[in-house]
Amino acid sequence: MRRLGCPGLRTRVVRWLRDAARPFTFRPFAMRLLAVRPFAVRTLRGRLALLALVTSALWIAVLTVAFNLALEKRLHEETDGTLRTRAEAVAATVDARPDGRLAVHEPARDTALDSGVWIFEGGRVRDRPAGAPTALGEHAAQLVGRGxxxxxxxxxxxxxxxxxxxxxxxxxxxxxxQAGTVVTSVGLDPYRSTADIALVGSVTLAVLLLGTIYLLTHLVVRRALRPVASMSAQATRWSEVGAAERFGAAGRPAELAAFAASLDGLLDRLAAVLRHEQQQAAELSHELRTPLARITAETEWLTSRPRSAAERAASHEAIASAAATMQQICASLLSEARTRGAAVPGRCHFPDLAHQLAGRIAADHPGAPAVTVAGDAAAVGVPAAVVERILMPLLDNARRYAGNTIGLMCTVRPGAVVLHVTDDGPGVPPEFADALFEPGRRACPEDGHDGAGLGLALARRLARAAGGDIVLDGAGPGARFAVTLPAG
Structure with missing residues (x-):
């Protein structure tokens, strides 16, 4: 059983789609479409709008074809129903006689039933519509006897x-x-015209809908990305003046809040690296100033007039000591620079790091007092290697001067973590408290310790470079240092 007309609507839809797609297959077409380089496609909003357009085009094409096929089926059913109803109505006026002939009853002569109706008795025409083309009658006669x-x-x-x-x-x-056959006919031109109008209308509507979708998507995406553009402009202004402002997550959508937090973390790390680069030259010049001045003074003293052998030996020893101090300063600063530059991005957790440091001190110094770890668990926004280099000079001093106990305790404050390093030793002399963190200064040079007095100074510089600080916390028996670091 064939569909409407010759060819049917389905055939014409398929033929139309095939002709439209003949120069290319879909995948090369999509690749070519996405590879277009107009100004809009070079932006994220243009790409998102184009992606929405391609996706919508696929669905609208499917819906358009489905609508036209459903309309074709409905028109086909309506046409067949009309033909069958008319044929049954005409057949009700026809009686088959016992002799095989047909009796046609037309008491009211319904012209609506007679229009486009043939009544055949066997192969002979009993009734035909007035004005019907001869060719159409011949086609009707070919259906006689076929059921x-x-x-x-x-x-x-x-x-x-x-x-x-x-x-x-x-x-x-x-x-x-079978005594006879009733053949009914109906013109398909009105149905085909309806199907064609529906096809053109649906395609036009689909094109208008796609254009509207593209424009609306472009506008919506541009509005949605406006905060990102604003953040980009802010970051550009801040980078030009080196401002310390940050985006913050307050009042932003969830996605942009996470993005802002990531950018703030990145800016914090970049600021820390920049501070490190700015401080490195100053630290080198500051730390090397004293031994260089001593070497210069000793050299001038030696060459100013002849010296005795004992004086020359003492001067040579002073120059060698200053050179050794310079060597130790350079090694410490370069080691600190490598550690800080390689590990600025990162974080660590207390008390995990504290237990590692306590175990290392116990292994390296078997007779030293044990380190007691206490306090709150917290995430420190500084890499473990940097925190270790901050705490180790404090723990070494505590191990050196402690009597029985060394403590490492953590307290959490809003946005910060405070690590307290304590011992029960003699503590820091009051007269030396102000010079405690100066490079090369030692409270008791005759204590047998061969350090250069740089540990606490470097620890404070590391803490400040990471956004924190180290202070001598309070007085009393023993020493108590408070290390403040950013929370992670």
């Missing part, structure tokens, strides 16, 4: 054009087979 059947035909010349025929058999009396 119930539909057929679409094209009539040449003036006339209805495409026509659908339906043959309805009239049974003979006493089950003797």
């Amino acid at each position: 119930e059947v539909f057929q679409d035909v094209e009539v040449e010349g003036p006339g209805p054009g495409a026509v659908r025929l339906y043959a309805y058999p009239v049974a003979a009396t006493a089950g003797r087979g």
Whole structure:
């Protein structure tokens, strides 16, 4: 059973889509579409709008084809229902006689039923529609004796054009087979015109809908990305003046809040690296100033006039000591620079790091007092290697001067973590407290310790470079240092 007309709507839709897609397959077409370089596609909003357009085009194309196919099916069913109803109504006016002939009853002569209806008695025409083309009658005669059947035909010349025929058999009396045939016809041009108008309308609507989707998507995405553009402009201004402002997550959507937090973390790390680079030259010049001045003074003293052997030996020893101090300063600063530059991005956790440091001190110094770890668990926003280099000079001093106990305790403050290093030793002399963190200064140079007095100074510089500080916390028995670091 064929669909509407010759060819049907489905055939025309498929043919139209095939002709439109003939120069390319879909995948190369999509690749070419996404590879287009207009100004909009170079932006993120343009790419998102184009992606939405391609996705919408696929769905709208599917819906358009489905709508037209459903409309074709509905028109087909309506056409067949009209033909069948008319044929049954005409067949009700026809009686088969016992002699095999047909009796046609037309008491009211319904012109609506007679229009486009043929009544065949066997192969002979009993009734035909007035003005029907001869060619159409010949097509109707070909359906006689074939039972119930539909057929679409094209009539040449003036006339209805495409026509659908339906043959309805009239049974003979006493089950003797088929006594006659009623053939009804209906022109398909109005149905095909409706289908064509629907096809053109749906395609036009789809194109308008796609254009609207693209424009709206472009506007919505541009509005949604406006805060990102604002953040980018702010970052550009801050980078030009080296400002310390940060974006912050307050009042932002969840996605942008996470993005702002990531940018703030990145800016913090970049600021720390920048501070390190700015301080490195100053630290080198500051730390090397004293031993260089001593070497210069000793050299001038030696060359100013002849010296005795003892004086020369003492001067040479002073120069060697100053050179050794310079060597130790350079090694410490370079080691600190490598550690800080390689590990600025990162974080660590208390008390995990504290237990590691306590175990290392116990392993390296078996007779030293044990380190007691206490306090709150917290995430420190500084890499473990940097925190270790900050705490180790404090723990070494505590181990050196402690009597029985060394403590490492953590307290959490808003946005910061405070690590307290304590011992029960003699503590820091009051007269030396102000010079405690100066490079090269030692409270008791005669204590047998061979350090250069740089540990606490470097620890404070590391803490400050990481956004924190080290202070001598309070007085009393023993020493108590407070190390403040950013929370992680």
